[in-house]
Amino acid sequence: MQTKYEKIASTIRERIKNGTYPVDSLLPNQTDLVLEFGVSRMTIKKAIEILMMEGLVYSQRGMGTKILDHSFWDKDVSPIKEYDGLSYQMEKQNKKLESSVIKFDVGFPNKEIQKKLLLKAEQPIYQIIRLRILEGKPFVIEHTIMPCDLVPNLTTDILEKSVYTYLKKGLGLQFGGAYRTFQADRAEEHDKKYLECDDSDPILEVQQVIYLKDGTPIEFSKSRNRYDTRSYSILDVDYS
Amino acid sequence: MQTKYEKIASTIRERIKNGTYPVDSLLPNQTDLVLEFGVSRMTIKKAIEILMMEGLVYSQRGMGTKILDHSFWDKDVSPIKEYDGLSYQMEKQNKKLESSVIKFDVGFPNKEIQKKLLLKAEQPIYQIIRLRILEGKPFVIEHTIMPCDLVPNLTTDILEKSVYTYLKKGLGLQFGGAYRTFQADRAEEHDKKYLECDDSDPILEVQQVIYLKDGTPIEFSKSRNRYDTRSYSILDVDYS
DNA sequence: CAGTGGTCTAGACCACCAG
DNA sequence: TGGTGGTCTAGACCACTGG
Numbered sequence: 426m427q428t429k430y431e432k433i434a435s436t437i438r439e440r441i442k443n444g445t446y447p448v449d450s451l452l453p454n455q456t457d458l459v460l461e462f463g464v465s466r467m468t469i470k471k472a473i474e475i476l477m478m479e480g481l482v483y484s485q486r487g488m489g490t491k492i493l494d495h496s497f498w499d500k501d502v503s504p505i506k507e508y509d510g511l512s513y514q515m516e517k518q519n520k521k522l523e524s525s526v527i528k529f530d531v532g533f534p535n536k537e538i539q540k541k542l543l544l545k546a547e548q549p550i551y552q553i554i555r556l557r558i559l560e561g562k563p564f565v566i567e568h569t570i571m572p573c574d575l576v577p578n579l580t581t582d583i584l585e586k587s588v589y590t591y592l593k594k595g596l597g598l599q600f601g602g603a604y605r606t607f608q609a610d611r612a613e614e615h616d617k618k619y620l621e622c623d624d625s626d627p628i629l630e631v632q633q634v635i636y637l638k639d640g641t642p643i644e645f646s647k648s649r650n651r652y653d654t655r656s657y658s659i660l661d662v663d664y665s
Numbered sequence: 666m667q668t669k670y671e672k673i674a675s676t677i678r679e680r681i682k683n684g685t686y687p688v689d690s691l692l693p694n695q696t697d698l699v700l701e702f703g704v705s706r707m708t709i710k711k712a713i714e715i716l717m718m719e720g721l722v723y724s725q726r727g728m729g730t731k732i733l734d735h736s737f738w739d740k741d742v743s744p745i746k747e748y749d750g751l752s753y754q755m756e757k758q759n760k761k762l763e764s765s766v767i768k769f770d771v772g773f774p775n776k777e778i779q780k781k782l783l784l785k786a787e788q789p790i791y792q793i794i795r796l797r798i799l800e801g802k803p804f805v806i807e808h809t810i811m812p813c814d815l816v817p818n819l820t821t822d823i824l825e826k827s828v829y830t831y832l833k834k835g836l837g838l839q840f841g842g843a844y845r846t847f848q849a850d851r852a853e854e855h856d857k858k859y860l861e862c863d864d865s866d867p868i869l870e871v872q873q874v875i876y877l878k879d880g881t882p883i884e885f886s887k888s889r890n891r892y893d894t895r896s897y898s899i900l901d902v903d904y905s
Numbered sequence: 906c907a908g909t910g911g912t913c914t915a916g917a918c919c920a921c922c923a924g
Numbered sequence: 925t926g927g928t929g930g931t932c933t934a935g936a937c938c939a940c941t942g943g
Contacts, residue, residue: 727941
């Protein structure tokens, strides 16, 4: 939290959550907020914009800024906009996550991976398969591919803890975005073996390419969940 | 296209797509763009912000604004940020979409629906089930619930064409956002009957609540696809 | 260090919605 | 019509990157 508008957004967010600004009422108008916070209106507007992207309020010309009912997705349904990785996400919820490394290899990328990670055929990659175990129960199988040169000195130890922490804290990398697809699939061998499911259990698969701030792709991964253990959620706001 | 920054964003977007600004090169710096377009820098910045949200460029302090490789998701993988409905989406791609109405009823909302659409128990709702048929093949089953008072005079005829067109053009409603969840599921009776699949075929289910601009929920729906007919994709950019 | 984009200001005008 | 938020300006200072 550094900039003025971020601080103001936090303050207002707090007031919404604790009921100072009740659901369905209007926020004080922007000129009043200018007076209260002693900043320019552009700054106030930017703060409100953040809250709008979070789905907490909705502004409309001529009408004001309304506090929306957020209780809906306020619970454990965390949006997917997190590049903290599972470990961190679960830690926040005080849930115990273990990772068991099923495969940890080095190899060369096939055509598909070359295209997705913008690699040449001779650039080596890590090929990783991990089983993530939540509260003692098999939760998800993650197939991960990363270019070796971007992620030096990867070890089994890191894989068993948190790769993201290593990338962020250890290597100082900054994530900039992700491209994801969702599909359903039949269970395959690995799924049946490690997720304790059978042929008829559907699998929810999420594929993602993760990008660094400068646009370099750093990871391609497939996460396969048993159909009854997880769903993903998205809040989509039209800012136009 | 109304505001200056939207026009400028379109111009720059066009230059990126036709190669005037090649992938991996840098955009002219913001002060140069100020001179070219004869606007203030804040306006240029806002234009670039739009392109950043679209994943076309990435800006960084001290470095400039880099054109990213967008060829990846430039094709038919349209982001889900469209409230045009399936009909319109398919029309753009010149694909033929038919809709067959399986159920069209009125009733009262159960507890779950009351909560999701913010309704009282005695507010009537439409209960609709439609089979959407793409290019002659069963594509998706949509279960839709809408409050009657917000959508007057709904007819079978409208359901067979495009509900969204009716809401937008006919009723003048404006969409503001959506909340979606994705999960996999086993095939149930309707799926087997209409999607021509059997017990072992997984289903991809997308649930969504759609909101109007002022935050009023107007629709809850479940879309059930055969696992091999559809996937959804999202581009997720970190703007911090 | 020079050059970049990010933030911020103190105004202004306009488009929209309500009464 | 009065009040709202959306846009836009012409500056300024700062934080960050690269050489």
